[in-house]
Amino acid sequence: LASITASRNISTSQVHHKVLENSPNAYLDKSILNRYKKLDIPHDKIQATYLWIDGTGEGIRLKDRVLDSVPKKPSDLPKWQYDGSSTYQATGGNSDTLLIPRAIYRDPFKPGKNDVIVMCDTYQADGKPTPTNHRCDMQEAVDKVLESHEPWFGIEQEYTLLDMDGRPLGWPSSGFPAPQGPYYCGVGADRVVGRDLVEAHGIACLYAGIDFAGTNAEVMPAQWEYQVGPSLGMKVADDLWVSRYILHRIAEDFGVVVTFDPKPVVGQWNGAGAHTNFSTKAMRAENGIEAIKAAIEKLSKQQEKHIRAYDPKEGKDNIRRLVGRLETSSISEFSWGIADRGVSVRIPRGVADAKKGYLEDRRPSSNCDPYSVCNALLRTCLVE
Ligand code: ADP
Ligand code: MN
Ligand code: MN
Ligand code: MN
Numbered sequence: 001l002a003s004i005t006a007s008r009n010i011s012t013s014q015v016h017h018k019v020l021e022n023s024p025n026a027y028l029d030k031s032i033l034n035r036y037k038k039l040d041i042p043h044d045k046i047q048a049t050y051l052w053i054d055g056t057g058e059g060i061r062l063k064d065r066v067l068d069s070v071p072k073k074p075s076d077l078p079k080w081q082y083d084g085s086s087t088y089q090a091t092g093g094n095s096d097t098l099l100i101p102r103a104i105y106r107d108p109f110k111p112g113k114n115d116v117i118v119m120c121d122t123y124q125a126d127g128k129p130t131p132t133n134h135r136c137d138m139q140e141a142v143d144k145v146l147e148s149h150e151p152w153f154g155i156e157q158e159y160t161l162l163d164m165d166g167r168p169l170g171w172p173s174s175g176f177p178a179p180q181g182p183y184y185c186g187v188g189a190d191r192v193v194g195r196d197l198v199e200a201h202g203i204a205c206l207y208a209g210i211d212f213a214g215t216n217a218e219v220m221p222a223q224w225e226y227q228v229g230p231s232l233g234m235k236v237a238d239d240l241w242v243s244r245y246i247l248h249r250i251a252e253d254f255g256v257v258v259t260f261d262p263k264p265v266v267g268q269w270n271g272a273g274a275h276t277n278f279s280t281k282a283m284r285a286e287n288g289i290e291a292i293k294a295a296i297e298k299l300s301k302q303q304e305k306h307i308r309a310y311d312p313k314e315g316k317d318n319i320r321r322l323v324g325r326l327e328t329s330s331i332s333e334f335s336w337g338i339a340d341r342g343v344s345v346r347i348p349r350g351v352a353d354a355k356k357g358y359l360e361d362r363r364p365s366s367n368c369d370p371y372s373v374c375n376a377l378l379r380t381c382l383v384e
C-alpha cells in the first residue's frame with residue numbers, strides 16, 4: 001500500500017479498497033474537473049454527446065461535438081459519421097457509418113444547462129440500416145399501431161456491479177457470500193453494495209428526462225434493478241439505452257464495472273433479466289384481461305422468434321439464464337401464469353384482480369436490445 005500511495009502521490013485514506021487500486025478512473029481526483037466546469041465558455045456553444053449501439057448489438061459508443069445553437073428536436077441536430085470499421089460495423093475500405101439523431105436528453109455530466117445527450121441510430125454507406133439497428137424496424141412497427149393501439153412499455157433493467165477483476169463487487173476474493181435470501185430489497189452493509197452509485201444513477205436519469213420509475217436491490221448480492229416507464233411508443237427503448245450509458249458513466253467515476261450479462265455467476269445465483277411490461281389501450285380499458293389473454297395466445301405460438309429477439313446473440317445468452325429455475329422459465333417452452341415468476345409471461349396479481357392492465361414478458365435478457373424486444377412484441381401481438 002505504501003508504495004502504491006507514494007508512486008501515485010495520494011493519501012493512504014484514498015486507497016481503502018482493492019477497487020481503487022485497480023481502477024485508474026477511481027483514483028483520479030474528480031474535483032479537478034470542477035475547476036474547468038466553472039469556466040465561462042461562450043454562451044452560444046452547446047456540447048452534444050452522440051450515442052449509438054455498436055456491431056455487437058450491446059456495446060454503447062459515443063463521441064462529442066460542439067453545436068452553435070440549442071437543439072429543440074432531433075431534426076435540428078446535424079447528422080454525423082464515425083469509423084464503423086472500429087465498431088464491428090464496416091470494413092476499413094468503406095468505413096464511414098452514418099449517425100442519425102433520434103432522441104434528445106439533458107446531459108447530467110456536462111456543465112452547460114443546454115448540453116445534451118443524443119440517441120442515434122446507424123446506417124451503412126448504401127443507406128441501409130446497419131444489421132444491429134433494430135430501432136429502425138421498431139419505428140416502422142410503432143408507426144403502424146401508435147394511434148390505433150397506444151402501446152406502452154415498461155422495462156425492469158437488472159444489472160450486476162463488478163470490481164476490476166470481474167468479481168461481483170463486495171464478494172469475498174475467494175469463496176462465496178452466504179446463499180441468496182437476505183439481499184433482495186435489503187439494507188445494511190452486510191446485505192447490499194454500491195447504493196451510492198445506484199442513487200446517483202436515479203438522480204442523473206431523472207435530470208436527463210428519462211421516465212425513470214424506481215429501483216431495488218436484487219436477489220444476488222451486487223445485483224440491482226431499476227425500472228423505466230411505462231411510456232408510449234419508442235420512448236422506453238430510447239430511455240433504456242440512455243439510462244445504460246448513464247449507469248456505465250457513473251460507475252466509471254466510482255471505478256466499478258457494470259455488466260448486463262444475463263448470468264454473471266454460474267450456479268445457484270439468480271441471473272439478470274429485462275422484464276418487459278406491455279399494454280395497449282384495449283388492455284388498459286375495462287375487462288382488458290381479454291385483450292391480454294389474446295396477446296398471450298399469439299405469443300404462445302412464437303416462442304422461437306421471441307427467444308431470438310430477446311438477447312443480442314439470438315438466444316445463446318439466454319440459454320445460460322432461462323433454466324426453468326431461479327425465477328425463470330424454460331427457454332424451449334412457452335408458459336404463462338398469474339403471479340407466477342417461473343413462467344415466460346406473467347399476469348401480475350393486481351392486473352388479474354382488476355381484470356385490466358398489462359402483461360409482463362419475463363424472457364428478455366438483461367443485455368437485450370429493447371428495440372428488438374419491443375419490436376417483436378408489437379409485431380406478434382398487434383401488427384401480424
Ligand atoms: P415486479 O418486480 O413485481 O415485476 P416492478 O414494479 O419492478 O414489478 O415493475 C413493474 C413494471 O411494470 C414497471 O416497469 C412499469 O413501468 C411497468 N408497467 C406498469 N403499468 C404498465 C402498463 N399499463 N403498461 C406497461 N407497463 C406497465
Ligand atoms: Mn479521427
Ligand atoms: Mn421488478
Ligand atoms: Mn427483478
Ligand code: MN
Pocket residue numbers: 156275360
Ligand atoms: Mn418483473
